[in-house]
Amino acid sequence: MSGVKLSEAKKFVGRFGEFGGQFVPETLMNALIELEAEFEKVRDDQQFRLEYLYYLEHYCGRPTSLYFAENLTNYYNKAKIYLKREDLNHTGAHKINNVIGQILLAKRMGKKRIIAETGAGQHGVATATACAMFGLDCEVYMGAEDVKRQALNVFRMELLGAKVISVTSGTATLKDATNEAIRDWVTNVADTYYVIGSVVGPHPYPTIVREFQRIIGDETKAQILEKEDRLPDYLVACVGGGSNAMGMFYPFVADSSVQLIGVEAAGFGLDTKQHAAAIAKGTVGVLHGMLTYLLQDEDGQILPVHSISAGLDYPGIGPEHAYLHKAGRASYVSVTDQQALAAFHRLSNVEGIIPALESAHALAYLEDLMPKTRKDQIVVVNLSGRGDKDVHTVAKAMEEGI
Amino acid sequence: MKRIAAKFEDLKKKQKKALITYITAGDPDLATTAELVLTLEKAGADIVELGIPFSDPLADGPVIQRAAQRSLQAGTTLRKVFELVEKLRKRTQIPLVFLIYYNQVLQFGLNEFVARCDQVGIDGVIIPDLPLEERTELLEIIKGGNYLVDLIPLVAPTSDQRVASIVNNATGFVYCVSSTGVTGQRDSFSAELQDFVAKVKEATDIPAAIGFGISSVASVKQLKDYADGLIIGSAIIKEMEETLNDNNQSQLQKQVHQFVSSLRQALDS
Numbered sequence: 194m195s196g197v198k199l200s201e202a203k204k205f206v207g208r209f210g211e212f213g214g215q216f217v218p219e220t221l222m223n224a225l226i227e228l229e230a231e232f233e234k235v236r237d238d239q240q241f242r243l244e245y246l247y248y249l250e251h252y253c254g255r256p257t258s259l260y261f262a263e264n265l266t267n268y269y270n271k272a273k274i275y276l277k278r279e280d281l282n283h284t285g286a287h288k289i290n291n292v293i294g295q296i297l298l299a300k301r302m303g304k305k306r307i308i309a310e311t312g313a314g315q316h317g318v319a320t321a322t323a324c325a326m327f328g329l330d331c332e333v334y335m336g337a338e339d340v341k342r343q344a345l346n347v348f349r350m351e352l353l354g355a356k357v358i359s360v361t362s363g364t365a366t367l368k369d370a371t372n373e374a375i376r377d378w379v380t381n382v383a384d385t386y387y388v389i390g391s392v393v394g395p396h397p398y399p400t401i402v403r404e405f406q407r408i409i410g411d412e413t414k415a416q417i418l419e420k421e422d423r424l425p426d427y428l429v430a431c432v433g434g435g436s437n438a439m440g441m442f443y444p445f446v447a448d449s450s451v452q453l454i455g456v457e458a459a460g461f462g463l464d465t466k467q468h469a470a471a472i473a474k475g476t477v478g479v480l481h482g483m484l485t486y487l488l489q490d491e492d493g494q495i496l497p498v499h500s501i502s503a504g505l506d507y508p509g510i511g512p513e514h515a516y517l518h519k520a521g522r523a524s525y526v527s528v529t530d531q532q533a534l535a536a537f538h539r540l541s542n543v544e545g546i547i548p549a550l551e552s553a554h555a556l557a558y559l560e561d562l563m564p565k566t567r568k569d570q571i572v573v574v575n576l577s578g579r580g581d582k583d584v585h586t587v588a589k590a591m592e593e594g595i
Numbered sequence: 596m597k598r599i600a601a602k603f604e605d606l607k608k609k610q611k612k613a614l615i616t617y618i619t620a621g622d623p624d625l626a627t628t629a630e631l632v633l634t635l636e637k638a639g640a641d642i643v644e645l646g647i648p649f650s651d652p653l654a655d656g657p658v659i660q661r662a663a664q665r666s667l668q669a670g671t672t673l674r675k676v677f678e679l680v681e682k683l684r685k686r687t688q689i690p691l692v693f694l695i696y697y698n699q700v701l702q703f704g705l706n707e708f709v710a711r712c713d714q715v716g717i718d719g720v721i722i723p724d725l726p727l728e729e730r731t732e733l734l735e736i737i738k739g740g741n742y743l744v745d746l747i748p749l750v751a752p753t754s755d756q757r758v759a760s761i762v763n764n765a766t767g768f769v770y771c772v773s774s775t776g777v778t779g780q781r782d783s784f785s786a787e788l789q790d791f792v793a794k795v796k797e798a799t800d801i802p803a804a805i806g807f808g809i810s811s812v813a814s815v816k817q818l819k820d821y822a823d824g825l826i827i828g829s830a831i832i833k834e835m836e837e838t839l840n841d842n843n844q845s846q847l848q849k850q851v852h853q854f855v856s857s858l859r860q861a862l863d864s
Contacts (some may be wrong), residue, residue, distance in 0.1 A: 199667075207728070214729055215726060215728050215729060216697055216724045216725065216726075216729055217724055217726060218653075218654045218723050218724060218749070218751070218772075219726050219727075219749045219750060219751045219753075219754055219757075219761070219772065220751035220752075220754075220772060220775050220776075221753075222726050222727070222751075222753075222754070222755050222757065223753050223754065223755060223757065224753070362660060363650065363651065368651065369651075372651050372652075372653045376651045376654075376656075376776075376777045379654070379775060379776055379777055380775055380776035380777065381775070382753060382775050383753075383775070406652075411791075418602045422629060429855070449809060477701075478698045479696075479697050479698040479701060479702055479724070480651060480698060481651075482655070482724070487698075489698070489702070491700040491702060492672045492673060492674075492699065492702060492703075492704035493649070493696075493699040493701065493703075494649065494650040494667065495651050535725070557850075
């Protein structure tokens with residue numbers, strides 16, 4: 194774990210190229226400024242880093258393994274495929290990495306009440322978990338649609354002592370849960386810390402979340418160098434808001450030989466209106482405090498989006514992804530619900546690992562990617578979460594013959 | 596002279612406070628909005644704020660969210676609201692202010708938006724998600740084109756040392772957010788509100804108005820001496836909502852007229 198440095202990245206500014214910024218009500222501005230100042234302090238604070246790493250190691254079970262997926266490799270018979278096993282984290286996904294960091298930050302700032310938004314429920318569960326351990330009040334905003342399709346995670350959050358608030362406004366999914374969390378924060382800003390779950394929102398959140406997720410990429414780099422004595426050729430990760438992808442990509446951004454591939458949710462297909470591919474089909478706009486690619490109409494109204502995966506069901510994307518896309522450093526592709534489901538089954542059957550539907554999107558892209566690779570190349574897929582939460586969704590899709 | 600500045604000057608001479616009323620444009624439809632603006636003026640409003648409906652109004656509480664939903668369902672767009680204002684300007688010279696989220700301005704085009712406001716007679720723009728740090732580009736366009744539109748800044752009780760920078764060179768009036776939170780009724784206001792507004796007024800020569808949560812004759816009476824004007828929105832929409840199911844246009848106008856008249860009386864008392 195000693196190779197992980199929180200502070201090595203250059204001092205951040207509020208923008209990634211033209212993207213990012215702080216488009217929030219004035220009421221929140223001083224809170225964001227305080228948050229940035231506090232984060233700047235802990236970034237260079239060895240004590241904080243050790244505490245963060247302590248919980249990640251002993252509570253969450255890091256480092257997660259970089260698993261050589263031999264069966265999947267044989268299945269494609271091309272490049273070697275490694276899986277970064279974020280699914281093995283406590284609570285079943287990468288989300289806990291960021292939550293531990295932010296909750297420690299909240300504690301330092303003396304905040305007693307924690308709020309969060311959640312889509313699939315993984316970030317909500319991670320937040321509820323950390324709040325239970327650290328003895329903090331926790332309220333999680335979740336779209337009413339997601340409450341329905343992720344009932345298991347709702348139950349888990351409640352078991353952990355969190356209050357789950359079902360959001361019925363707008364499209365009743367992640368975007369609306371985020372609106373409602375921001376409204377709560379505007380109201381209770383004095384005593385409340387808002388734990389954003391992805392690399393989205395106003396500055397400094399996209400940077401904070403990336404810094405607490407980059408442990409994925411930092412570990413991957415050390416592990417692949419140890420196993421293969423070379424860097425991978427491809428990194429593949431799914432993107433909704435984009436925190437698992439950003440965490441994986443960031444330590445490799447300067448390594449130009451490594452191709453970074455983010456996989457968006459194409460839902461029923463990019464030629465339909467029911468997808469969540471903000472880079473493929475979006476235009477630049479402002480939502481949730483950030484300037485980024487958004488699925489919106491010409492008047493700037495945010496469009497309803499769809500993905501079978503609740504965690505990817507978001508009309509925007511983190512501003513740093515928007516920047517990497519525009520700069521040409523990372524490429525963004527998309528796969529449909531159907532392709533993700535096929536990948537879900539494939540990994541379950543071939544490797545005995547049931548992936549989250551979000552992660553299944555990254556795995557699905559292997560169908561396109563692998564034929565183009567050579568046997569001497571290396572592909573790392575970020576297996577961002579496990580699929581237990583999705584079994585009902587998958588069973589239903591099978592019944593419906595999708 | 597610009598309409599907002601002239602209005603406040605006139606009120607000052609008469610030793611009156613400004614009654615600033617908000618409705619969401621296109622709620623329940625644009626024809627009703629046109630009539631409502633005239634009704635509000637007749638009932639004693641000094642300035643009318645027109646909310647441009649947005650799919651994700653994160654500074655708004657449930658009442659204005661509902662109004663935005665109704666308006667969007669009726670097909671309201673910014674373009675149509677501009678056309679409405681263009682026509683309205685033949686019937687009234689009351690200062691008109693947009694309450695609009697930044698993404699809508701951005702998609703319209705910053706230059707085009709400011710020019711169109713100027714052209715149709717929109718006197719001010721309030722953008723709840725455009726803080727000091729992000730407003731430079733829009734301000735430069737307004738200044739560069741010598742446009743008459745005022746970018747009305749918002750200050751919050753949490754603004755503290757930011758107040759001076761926010762109101763620096765501001766025009767129109769300063770929008771003082773009464774308390775943390777979104778738009779909509781408050782049961783009470785903090786004892787510090789008076790000091791907060793006084794601090795804002797020390798930092799600027801332009802008028803200051805209080806908004807967010809002012810919902811009744813009682814709250815108007817409580818707050819009227821704190822500032823140069825009071826802004827009332829959600830409470831008016833709630834009055835409208837009581838009549839919406841009846842689909843009776845004259846009843847709606849009458850109800851709003853009565854309510855706003857009572858606010859006017861309270862403000863002048």
